[in-house]
Amino acid sequence: MDATVRPLRIPPEMAIYAEKHDIFHLVQTLLRNLMVDKPEDPIQYLINLLKRDSVDVPRIILLGPPASGKRTIAKKLCEHTQAIHLTFSDILKDDSDLSRTAQYQDKKQKIPKDVWSQLIQQRLSKPDCVRRGWVLEAIPKTQEEALCLQEAGITPDHVVMLEAPDVVLIERSSGKRIDPVSGDVYHVTFMWPESEEVAQRLETPMTLMPADLIAKKLQKYNTEAHALRRTYHSCLKTINADQPHVDVYSQVLNYVRTPRHSASPYTPRILLFGPPGSGKSLQAKIIAQKYGVVNICCGEFLKAVSADENHMGELIKPYLESEQQVPSSIVLRILTERLSRMDCSTRGWVLHGFPQDVEQAEKLQESNFLPNRVFFLEMTDDIAIERVTLRSVDPVTGEWYHTVYKPAPGPEVQARLRFDPRNSEARLLKRLKEYWSHAVDLQAFYPQAVYINADQDPHTVFESLESRLVGRLPKVLSNRETYED
Structure with a gap:
């Protein structure tokens, strides 16, 4: 019988080895990164990826309305995962070419979406984000921005959207306090610092908005939130932020620790x-x-x-x-x-x-x-x-x-x-x-x-x-x- 037409039987040991070392997912991740980044030298690119401590690093987007606790959750998440915490203001500060955004900021104009996505893409391609992963806080804000990120090849593994009733968020906003040393956010009712030293130096944010302005921002956010949910439906989890901070963080952490569905072959x-x-x-x-x-x-x-x-x-x-x-x-x-x-x-x-x-x-x-x-x-x-x-x-x-x-x-x-x-x-x-x-x-x-x-x-x-x-x-x-x- 011709050996080329014999039934192919793969020894079970091969599948066990592949599952044990996560080979299928590794190849899938390498191919995804290769097709997104499109390096000039694919072989060297793959070699560099394999030399990293981990090929599969956190890629997380954290969304939510004002006063939902995004900043606090994002910071704790990065402490736990060692990922890089990024807001858009952080990305602007890190930009080496300040001239491309200065003209828009001076005129208080919205930065064009191509410049906006380029800024984020360049920041995420830096060695610290590539090596350790990233958590984007409040990025993107609209479906248009989300689609720009997708076109640029920026696809998160997990998207967390915090939600709470507007009444609760307005109340939280009025009680917000900032630690000027660490930048951590606290609240006079819901999250007061344990350290008396920290409590003594807390300040009321200079940007604290009145209730009517907060209500308008919430209305604008809610208008965009539904479209964002549709855009990220395959990897998004909505978490109720109207509960103790520890419980919210626990739910977020459990979700981002759960790997996304893999196309790898799997025999139970x-x-x-x-x-x-x-x-x-x-x-x-x-x-x-x-x-x-x-x-x-x-x-x-x-x-x-x-x-x-x-x-x-x-x-x-x-x-x-x-x-x-x-x-x-x-x-x-x-x-x-x-x-x-x-x-x-x-x-x-x-x-x-x-x-x-x-x-x-x-x-x-x-x-x-x-x-x-x-x-x-x-x-x-x-x-x-x-x-x-x-x-x-x-x-x-x-x-x-x-x-x-x-x-x-x-x-x-x-x-x-x-x-x-x-x-x-x-x-x-x-x-x-x-x-x-x-x-x-x-x-x-x-x-x-x-x-x-x-x-x-x-x-x-x-x-x-x-x-x-x-x-x-x-x-x-x-x-x-x-x-x-």
């Missing part, structure tokens, strides 16, 4: 952990149905293998019939064979019921089956007892029912329900004890795992899982991320 390899009754099987089923991945429940798969009249089935059948645990080495052989099949390699998989301890997790990793998403479904033992011990099954249909959450549809079905002895409270408590004895070590083994509150309705739990499944992981993860409504 998911591990689901959780105590009995946490809903692992149900969530795995929903994930498999929606995303086409292979659903592998370790316990159910072992039963299916034991039903086959082959060597492996005969080997594990005695363990299952006597309700003993199948040795880890045998389970691993069976699972690795299943995970090696073409459907798992091409479509991805969601595995639950294995590994049950760190030793099994290490063996799975040594077999080169590395998950790229790990979830722990969390809930208390009391909830697990309520969910599991009140279950019954209809032997005719195989349908499960629950005394509280899913009662039998009628007396006929109710009469034939059967209780599974394995769901008794005594046996459940034993299983819970076994799970929790290994949970902490497994959590340490998978430090990038995401923790989901399973004490919610199944749809809400799935939404939390899905939000961490479809996108790339945040650039910086805290030690423990928990998602709940």
Whole structure:
């Protein structure tokens, strides 16, 4: 057979390596920068990009009405990300050719949009912005300016738009105070400095406007805001600024840490952990149905293998019939064979019921089956007892029912329900004890795992899982991320 027409099979190790080192996203970022900047020497340009500390630096636009707290949020954001904080007045001060804008400023005329975009483009192309990234505060102000930036190749990864009721913003504006030393903005009611020394030197801004003028500026801003939302809809998040400053900043930081959707190929390899009754099987089923991945429940798969009249089935059948645990080495052989099949390699998989301890997790990793998403479904033992011990099954249909959450549809079905002895409270408590004895070590083994509150309705739990499944992981993860409504 001609080798050129053979089916191409890419070893799974290649995809794992590419995902581990973010190769697909790296190539995508390099190509984007290359096409936007259009350097004379593309090869040297790419070499210089790769020599930087990070190719993927912050590119953030922070918008919002007057007195919404943009300056304070932008400064804290830059302190955290090490990005360069820029306002248009900063860009004018840094411009080496002052003559091109002086004539417009002297006449109090608006700077032409081509000069305006050129100023911003030149500032963002300086080494500090290229190396560390940037946060543009209150740039752009109109849709026309936003389109100019796009034409110049200035495309942010994240756009944050702060919003608050006009009444709140007018009240905030009247209480604004400035630290003349640091330039930080404070408020007499909402954000007073902790340092008495700083509080003593605060000044009322010279540009403080009366309420009627603020109202006019807000009206003008609101007119443009809708068009700006449309322009940046694919990367924009609106955040309510009428809440404590710490909460606003936390929401902004969480958003800019979340990478944008990538066109990189992605094959889900998911591990689901959780105590009995946490809903692992149900969530795995929903994930498999929606995303086409292979659903592998370790316990159910072992039963299916034991039903086959082959060597492996005969080997594990005695363990299952006597309700003993199948040795880890045998389970691993069976699972690795299943995970090696073409459907798992091409479509991805969601595995639950294995590994049950760190030793099994290490063996799975040594077999080169590395998950790229790990979830722990969390809930208390009391909830697990309520969910599991009140279950019954209809032997005719195989349908499960629950005394509280899913009662039998009628007396006929109710009469034939059967209780599974394995769901008794005594046996459940034993299983819970076994799970929790290994949970902490497994959590340490998978430090990038995401923790989901399973004490919610199944749809809400799935939404939390899905939000961490479809996108790339945040650039910086805290030690423990928990998602709940």
